[in-house]
Amino acid sequence: MAFDECPPHPATRKYMQDSVDRTTRWLERCKREMKRLNGREDAINPKQMLFGINQGGTFEDIRIEHAKRIREMDLDGYALGGLAVGESHEEMYRIIEETVPYLPEDKPTYLMGVGTPMNILEAVERGVDFFDCVYPARNGRHGHAYTNHGKMNLQNARYELDDRPLDETCDCPVCRHYSRAYIRHLLKAREMLGLRLMVTHNLYFYNTMMEEIRDAIEKGCFQEYKKKKAEQLEEDHK
Ligand SMILES: [Zn+2]
Known part of the structure; x- marks a missing residue:
């Protein structure tokens, strides 16, 4: 540059x-x-x-x-x-x-x-x-995970005993091996691994989205993809 x-x-x-x-x-x-x-x-x-x-x-x-x-x-x-x-x-x-x-x-x-x-x-x-x-990294460090069902704040008490992965539709290494409750515990305990897991998942989310975008452009269906993704992003995470 x-x-x-x-x-x-x-x-x-x-x-x-x-x-x-x-x-x-x-x-x-x-x-x-x-x-x-x-x-x-x-x-x-x-x-x-x-x-x-x-x-x-x-x-x-x-x-x-x-x-x-x-x-x-x-x-x-x-x-x-x-x-x-x-x-x-x-x-x-x-x-x-x-x-x-x-x-x-x-x-x-x-x-x-x-x-x-x-x-x-x-x-x-x-x-x-x-x-x-910086968003995927910075937000991840603050406990915010991007998912295919809206953004979730892992600091929230409702995830304290939640055994599910951050995003059940994500196949990143974090979602395959760790639960929301465990990552939340790491964040609460100020354990560095918690930050690393959050950032890894968020970067994976961004990278996957870019792959999907390239794929949609090649197939000539970017508009449909964008509409579907926008709806997912705006969901209230449960
Ligand atoms: Zn993931």
């Missing part, structure tokens, strides 16, 4: 324009420097890719102009940065929808720092290919 500025939200139009111009100048320098280094005989990783990061906050015209500028630089991939920084989900979806069409379709598009499973489904629908986010 080229170095960029992730401007605060909200920011004034003037601040945003200056910031985006600076981000573009940094990207140009970055591309030049990478080319120079890769031309050396002792280049450490000459095949390393370079992604540019689109910025512009919630000013769609600045976003679009910036997307056009970095697109001309013919980079390996493009990221949308500066989202999920305090704006509403609806605003974020609007910006993705308006910006992605100005990025090349044959290069990967990466939405930085997003998000919930629902955020991911909405962004994929708008043309995003990949993501990174």
